[in-house]
Amino acid sequence: MQNTGQYGVSDSPQFVVGRPPPHxxxxxxxxxxxxxxxxxxxxxxxxxxxxxxxxxxxxxxxxxxxxxxxxxxxxxxxxxxxxxxxxxxxxxxxxxxxxxxxxxxxxxxxxxxxxxxxxxxxxxxxxxxxxxxxxxxxxxxxxxxxxxxxxxxxxxxxxxxxxxxxxxxxxxxxxxxxxxxxxGPDSPEVPSPGVSRPSPTNYSQQQIVNPAQDDDGLEEEGRSTGGNRWPRQETLALIKIRSDMDANFRDSGLKGPLWEDVSKKLAELGYSRSAKKCKEKFENVHKYYKKTKDGRAGRQDGKSYRFFSQLEALYGGQQTSAQLESNAAVVAAANLLTGSAIPGKVVNEDYNVSTxxxxxxxxxxxxxxxxxxxxxxxxxxxxxxxxxxxxxxxxxxxxxxxxxxxxxxxxxxxxxxxxxxxxxxxxxxxxxxxxxxxxxxxxAWRRQEMTRLAREHELRAQEQALAATRDAALVAFLQKVTGQTLQLPQFPTRPPVVAVPPSIDSVVAAQKHQPTPPPTTSAPAVPPTTTSQQLVVSNVDDHDKDSPIDPNSKRWPKPEVLTLIKLRSDMETRFQEAGPKGPLWEEISQGMACLGYNRNQKRCKEKWENINKYFRKTKESNKKRPENAKTCPYFHQLEVLYRQGVLGTPSNKQAAKAADSPARDFVDHQAVPLAHRTEAAAGAKAGDSEMLKMLPAAAEAVQNAASSGNGTPSAAAHFFSSPENGSSAERGGPKQGSEPSL
DNA sequence: CTCTTCACTCTCCACAGTCA
DNA sequence: TGACTGTGGAGAGTGAAGAG
Structure with missing residues (x-):
């Protein structure tokens, strides 16, 4: 073809003036x-x-x-x-x-x-x-x-x-x-006009921007050769869209469809990225944001990360004026991208077709x-x-x-x-x-969001009040049963102890039976390992460090897992008995609730199965776990329990076998509490070890109190003093059999 | 060389299904 | 009913490579 004297009209959707589109x-x-x-x-x-x-x-x-x-x-x-x-x-x-x-x-x-x-x-x-x-x-x-x-x-x-x-x-x-x-809504995969939209700033850049166009193609082929990079505008658009949908993301359990929406919205802006890519990119950006914020990245303040303000606006909660400004910039950019520039305005030739x-x-x-x-x-x-x-x-x-x-x-x-x-x-x-x-x-969305935030704030306040009541009840309970006066450390603000406030029932029960919960200030401070109150607080600190604020998190914090292990292993003998296990898990769930963890029996059971499953799997595969492994912190605990024979169900025996440790005669694990737990703690990370040290002591305190018959039928006391509870506890004394020594 | 990004793996959670 | 397995989604960790 001789391209002479073209009166070219682009048939591609790009209608770019500065440089004619290829067609x-x-x-x-x-x-x-x-x-x-x-x-x-x-x-x-x-x-x-x-x-x-x-x-x-x-x-x-x-x-x-x-x-x-x-x-x-x-x-x-x-x-x-x-x-x-x-x-x-x-x-x-x-x-x-x-x-x-x-x-x-x-x-x-x-x-x-x-x-x-x-x-x-x-x-x-x-x-x-x-x-x-x-x-x-x-x-x-x-x-x-x-x-x-x-x-x-x-x-x-x-x-x-x-x-x-x-x-x-x-x-x-x-x-x-x-x-x-x-x-129309049913135009799914928009034909890619070069996958990413040309940068609004310069069309000539369009020639070099879009290295990501083969994204979809490359995606399935594995790692690309670096041609999939997200241009800044595209990343900003992604963040904007994701931020707009943040409420949806928080409310929804399944994120997949939401990422599909994000992908579609991105496509509306001219960027063709799969939902998976959007998700991955956002996760990466978020990770890097967190990294820079924590100062783990090279830059000390982390503030120089180019998407910092956008992400800070999303995650930081409070928007500074600068952030608002930059958000406005994002919005403006998105507006530009959607071609919503002021009509009639003569747009730079370098800009895209829509305007x-x-x-x-x-x-x-x-x-x-x-x-x-x-x-x-x-x-x-x-x-x-x-x-x-x-x-x-x-x-x-x-x-x-x-x-x-x-x-x-x-x-x-x-x-x-x-x-x-x-x-x-x-x-x-x-x-x-x-x-x-x-x-x-x-x-409208903004208004809705404001309402939601207000509601959340209100809920938080309520939650705090509830938590305070529960704390007071627990403290009073412990004071009563231990005969000591507890001095609680003061925390400036109460961190979110658990994802969901403890069940009202338990709090009410605690309140009912603890009518006088005044925190005393005169008594000497109790060692940190003796109250479940501090246990919980400690958990909070630990958890908080790991996952800042995520009230919707489904993940089990480390201390919570350890608590579950403790409670479940305490009831091992009862689990070995014939009969329905439902009530046992219900008791465990109640015990968790008493310690501030709100998990229903199903979740407790499921979690227990999962951790054991994973433990066995890892053992069977003979994987070497580093002593300071950040994941599965409960491994040491489980291993110790299996080694001690505390856990002894058929499958657990397999695990014990897999753990390559001679099974010992089962004794109630209360008979080997502190020594073994200290052993476990020794293997665990510092944070865990503290946790482990606190855990049994706290539980024992409650149990002892319960078994002392001091009339403390709170939910916790009820659980721990249950006559069928094979995990009777007495301080320092060896256990015989699985009968509680009440 | 450092910072940033990408893409992969690993771990965990939750659900569904199967089997005894 | 409970134990167990399989599976998929979500999130964190991490090494490699690109960008400046």
């Missing part, structure tokens, strides 16, 4: 043929030049076509037949997997086309010719240019093909609308003669360009046979421009409306 409908003056050019086109010239580009730039060109995985919108499929005809004479072969670029055609345009086809029957065959045919035909026409009749035919053909070009331009615009999310005015499109059209050279310029070489230019000039001169043709053509183009202009205007109006809708929606 240009080139209408040459001399041969009156219409063709599409593409940077990725396998024409020698293009190919050569393309090879001068860095590989990622070349990759980008390939993406100007439809996305490989794209399925045309249903509404478009109906028109594919017509387009097939168009694409058949396009010089640029579409993507191999998409021989038919799914462009919609307006019914009116179809009608016009049909009429023209009826009138221009002779030209019809020419229209359906292949590119080579076209080239040959062009030569033939050049040879016989003086023949008036053929010239007439050619003119008519031009008219027809210009019409087609116009239709295609319209289709492109429709497609663009779709790509920006206006095409581009028709005149600019026409600029692109009229300037396309030179712009293609510009487009090829990156590695094109001067010689090539000069040669081309001279060829173009020659052809132009040869084509000057009739100014009437030019006039005719110009009028055609004028028509085209007018239509484009009106369409563009409509499009801008549509975008404007959409932006207004969005703003209204955002405002």
């Amino acid at each position: 240009i409908f080139a209408i040459s003056h001399d041969n009156m043929s219409i063709s599409t050019s593409s940077a990725g086109h396998p024409l020698p010239g293009h190919h050569q030049q393309q090879h001068h580009l860095p590989h990622h730039l070349q990759a980008q060109h390939h993406h100007y076509g439809p996305h490989p995985g794209h399925q045309p919108h249903p509404s478009l499929q109906a028109h594919q037949q017509i387009h097939q005809t168009q694409s058949s004479h396009a010089t640029h072969a579409p993507h191999p997997q998409h021989p038919q670029f799914p462009l919609a055609q307006h019914p009116q345009a179809q009608q016009q086309q049909q009429q023209q086809q009826q009138q221009q029957q002779p030209a019809q065959a020419h229209v359906s010719s292949t590119h080579q045919d076209v080239a040959q035909h062009q030569q033939h026409q050049q040879a016989q240019q003086q023949k008036q009749q053929q010239a007439q035919q050619q003119a008519q053909q031009i008219a027809q093909q210009a019409q087609q070009a116009q239709q295609q331009a319209q289709q492109a615009q429709q497609q663009m609308v779709q790509q920006l999310g206006l095409g 581009q005015r028709p005149s600019e499109v026409s600029t692109g059209v009229t300037l396309s003669e030179s712009s293609e050279d510009d487009y090829d310029e990156p590695g094109g070489g001067e010689a090539d360009n000069q040669e081309k230019s001279s060829k173009k000039r020659k052809r132009m001169e040869g084509g000057k046979s009739g100014t009437s043709k030019l006039d005719f053509f110009e009028s055609l183009m004028k028509n085209l421009m007018d239509k484009q202009e009106s369409m563009q205007r409509k499009f801008l109006e549509f975008m404007e409306r959409r932006e207004q809708d969005r703003q209204v929606w955002e405002e």
Whole structure:
């Protein structure tokens, strides 16, 4: 194809002016043929030049076509037949997997086309010719240019093909609308206009930005070679979208569909990323944010992380004015990306299509003669360009046979421009409306969010009150049973002890039986290992350090797991007895609740099974666990318990065997409490060891109190003093059998 | 060289299904 | 009913590689 005197109209959704998009409908003056050019086109010239580009730039060109995985919108499929005809004479072969670029055609345009086809029957065959045919035909026409009749035919053909070009331009615009999310909810995988949207700041960057276009393709192939990087704008858009949906993410258990939404919204902004990628990217960004915030990254303050303010706004809770400002910047960026710039504003030519005015499109059209050279310029070489230019000039001169043709053509183009202009205007109006809708929606969301925050605050206050009551009750209980007066350490603010406030029942029960819970201040401080109160507080500190504020976290904090292990192992004998286990787990659940952990019996059971399962699995696979392993901190505890024979169910025996430790005769684990637990603690991390030290003591204190018969039938006391409880506890005394020594 | 990002693995949780 | 297994999602940790 000779790209001469192009009156190019982009058929790609990108309508970028500064540099013509790869798909240009080139209408040459001399041969009156219409063709599409593409940077990725396998024409020698293009190919050569393309090879001068860095590989990622070349990759980008390939993406100007439809996305490989794209399925045309249903509404478009109906028109594919017509387009097939168009694409058949396009010089640029579409993507191999998409021989038919799914462009919609307006019914009116179809009608016009049909009429023209009826009138221009002779030209019809020419229209359906292949590119080579076209080239040959062009030569033939050049040879016989003086023949008036053929010239007439050619003119008519031009008219027809210009019409087609116009239709295609319209289709492109429709497609663009779709790509920006206006095409209906069921347009899933938007054809990637180069996966990522060009940076609004500079179109020339568009040439180099988007290394990520092959994302979907590469994704399944494993690690890419670095071409999947997220441009800043894209990351900002992701953060913005994710932030907007934060409430949903917090409320929803399953995140998958939400990430699908994020992906779709990103696609509306022109970025094509899978849900998985969005999730992964956000997780990574979040991780890095946390890292920088904790000062683990190189920079001391962590504040210089470029997305810090956005993430701080999301996670920090409080937005400083600067953060608001930057958020506004994000919003502005997103607005720009959605093409919602102020209508009528002449947007920088470097910017993308959505804000581009028709005149600019026409600029692109009229300037396309030179712009293609510009487009090829990156590695094109001067010689090539000069040669081309001279060829173009020659052809132009040869084509000057009739100014009437030019006039005719110009009028055609004028028509085209007018239509484009009106369409563009409509499009801008549509975008404007959409932006207004969005703003209204955002405002509503903001209000909703404020309400939610207020409600949360209220709940927190309630929770704190409850916790305080419970603490007081516990303290009073412990004071009563130990006969000592406890001095609780003062904590400036009460951290969220557990994900959910303790069950009202337990608190009420505690209150009922502990009518006088005044915290005394005169008594000597009790050693830190003697109260469950401190145990819980300690847990909180530990947990808090690990996971800052996550009231919805489903994860079991380390101390909670250890508590469960303690409670469950205490009841081992009862679990060995025949009978339903439900009540036992219920008791464990109650015991957990007493210590501030709100887990129902099902969760307790499940967790117990899981940790044992994983413990056995690890043991069986003979994996070496580092002593200071950060994960599975309960391993040491479990191992010790198995070694001591405290845990002895059939499966546990397997585990004990796997643990390669001789099973000892089972004695109530209270008989070996402190020594073994200290042993366990020795193997555990420092934090755990403290925890382990505190745990049995606290539990024992409660148990002792319960068994002392001091009339303390709180939930905790009830649990621990249960006559069937095989885990009777007495301080310092060995146990015989599993009978409680009440 | 440091910072940042990507992508992978590991661990944990929760649910469903099967079997005794 | 309880024990066990399989599976998928979520989140954390981490090494490698890109970017500056």
